[in-house]
Amino acid sequence: MSVEYKTTFASIDNFNKGGVQMIAGNIKDYVFSNVYEVASKYAPYERVVVAKNLVYTIESCKAEGESPWYTCSHDEFAIAFDYDIEVHYIKMDDTSFIDDEKDGSFRLDDKPAGQYMGKITLSRGHQALLPEKTAYSFKSAKPATLVFQAILGDESNEKWPEICLT
Amino acid sequence: MTDLTAAVNNEQTGYQDFPVGSFNFRRDEYFAYIDYPDGEYVMPIDAYLKALMRDVAWGFFYGTVNFDSVFGTMNHYGNVDLFIGSHNEEYINNDKDFMENFPSEELMEVFQAMLADWTIEGFDPFAAPQETGTAWGPKNGNNDEAISRKRQVAQRMIGIPGDTEIRSDETGYTVNRHFQDVDQSQPVVEAEPGFEDQIHGFNLWAHLSRSVETWNPSIVSVCKQSLLCPTSEEFILPVEHGNDRVEWFVQVSDEIIWEIKDGKSSKPRASLVMRAGDVACMPADIRHQGFSPKRSMLVVWENGSPEILEKIKNGTVPRVGVEF
Structure with missing residues (x-):
């Protein structure tokens, strides 16, 4: 018999969170959360850390409307986990204010001066x-x-x- | 004294033995036999080869690769322990455990030769059970193509010019039978003239839907020492991976059940059911084994920082990802 398989994804408005059956130890050791639930709970573009390994992170947020402008001294990556999101890019005229030693993204006061590089629709x-x-x-x-x-x-x-099973 | 070792007739089966240090590895039509000074340990050959495949492909990986609850390797990054029962409470308590340390290159050379000789034509130890033949029977050719696959390792991000290529029909990566319904569209990139090579995106889920192997993370993006290592999973992770550092999972699709045991004693600790969007940390003192009823997508997230190695060596590596 041939089977037609259905891949189960989820979304910010339709997710079915799993969980932990404990036998011994502390459930908090597993730092168990869900990116959709986290995105649904907080304000648009409020990034919440869902995984952390020393200084490195995986963060989840709700994208809704237009975000502020951000930049960072190093590459970052963004993944659309359910619905369409546009990413717009500007090559800034002045980057001298970016501290190479400072990790993580930070918000810019306004749309920066520079050349529009284009957009990606995810x-x-x-x-x-x-x-x-x-x-x-x-x-x-x-x-x-x-x-x-x-x-x-x-x-x-x-x-x-607030986000993890306890 | 009675000789308890199994009779293995290489003249009849055509396989080779592989001695290394005090160990000797033998196979017959159904089983792998691991002889060590205190006795002999037996595993089904299919389970053994699937575990061996991962240990070889992952270069002994991070921490401990338990082929099952008794036999395995522990990576010390430059040298490696080969053990029977050293991570099993009953073996340890009854003084039946045995361990020998080897330079990594020496043991890897033996493992690679064993994998090549013992993997027969039609059997792919990287594949899901329904996508491969069996490991049973006498020596019948080999499958060097399957066992010598190199996992894709992006230097910055998959698909960026000069970096690892995106999987496609043209590059030999067809959509897996379980992922026929996964959208294959690519992001719409509208770059202004002159910026075509500077903004970039790709369909990660489509990329994963074309994974040939199971339980074999590749690297798709690199943020300094942060490595995003997605993989597609089906059936059982062929090893119990014993962590020597924290490791994180983000379940992308479907469901995986993770059986968690104590890293040293192998006593059960927990069972995690991870569904789409779930995030969980594997603590540094456990071993874990995944069960995926349908082929699923999982992001394994690793920290490849040399700082972690230093912390492991001096005993200061965090046991858990976050304390709260």
């Missing part, structure tokens, strides 16, 4: 490069889940007791 499962020392912003018509491969920085929020 759909579910699409990953985008956020190149070092480039300004970027996001735009999404409806709430969507955006996950970052990043480093702990000004925009990273740690809310472990």
Whole structure:
């Protein structure tokens, strides 16, 4: 018999979180959360750390409407986990204010002066490069889940007791 | 004294023995036999070869590769322990454990030769059970093509000019039978003139849907020492991976059940059910084995920092990812 397989994804408005059956030890050791649930709980573009290994992070946020502009001294990466999200890029005229030693992204006061580089429209499962020392912003018509491969920085929020199984 | 070692007739089966240090490895039509000074340990040959494949492909990996609850390797990054029962409470308590340390290159050379000789034509130890033949029977050719695959390792990001290529039909990566419904569209990149090579995106889920192997993470993007290592999983992770550092999983699709045991004693600790979007940390003192009822997508997230190695060596590596 041939089987037609259905791949089960999830979204910010439709997820089915798993869990932990403990036998011994502390459930908090597994730091168990869900990127969709986290994105659904907090304000648009409020990045919440869902995984951390020394200074490195995976962060989740809700993309909705237009975001502020951000930049970073190093590459970061963003993945659209459910709905469409635009990423806009600007090559800034002045990058001298970026501290090479400072990890993590930070917010710019305004849309920076520079040359518009273009945009990428991400759909579910699409990953985008956020190149070092480039300004970027996001735009999404409806709430969507955006996950970052990043480093702990000004925009990273740690809310472990609120997001994890205890 | 009675000789308890199994009779293996290489003249009949055509396989070779592989001695290394105090160990001797033998196979017959169904089983692998691991002889060591205190006795002999037996494993089914298919399970053995699937575990051996990962140990070889991962270069002894991070920490301990338990072929099962008794036999395995422990990586010290330059040298490696080969052990029977050294991570099993009953063996240790009854003084039945045995361990020998080898330079990594020496043991790897033996493992590679064993894998090549014992993997027969039609059997792919990297593949899901329904996508390969069997490991049973006498020596019948080899499958060097399957066992010598190199995992894709991006230097910055998959698909960037000069970096590792995106999987496609043209490059020999067809969509897996379980992922026929996965969207294959690519991001719409609208770069202004002159910036075509500076902004980049690709369909990571489509890339994963075309993975040939199971339980073999590749690297798709690199943020300094942060390595995003997605993989597709089906059936059982052929090893119990014993962590020597924290490791994180992000479940992308479907479901994986993780059986968690104590890293040293092998006593059960927990069972995790991970569904799409779930994130979990594997502590540094456990071993884990995954069960994926349908082929699923998983992001394994690793920290490749040399700082971690230093912390492992001096005993200061964090046991858990976060304390709260």
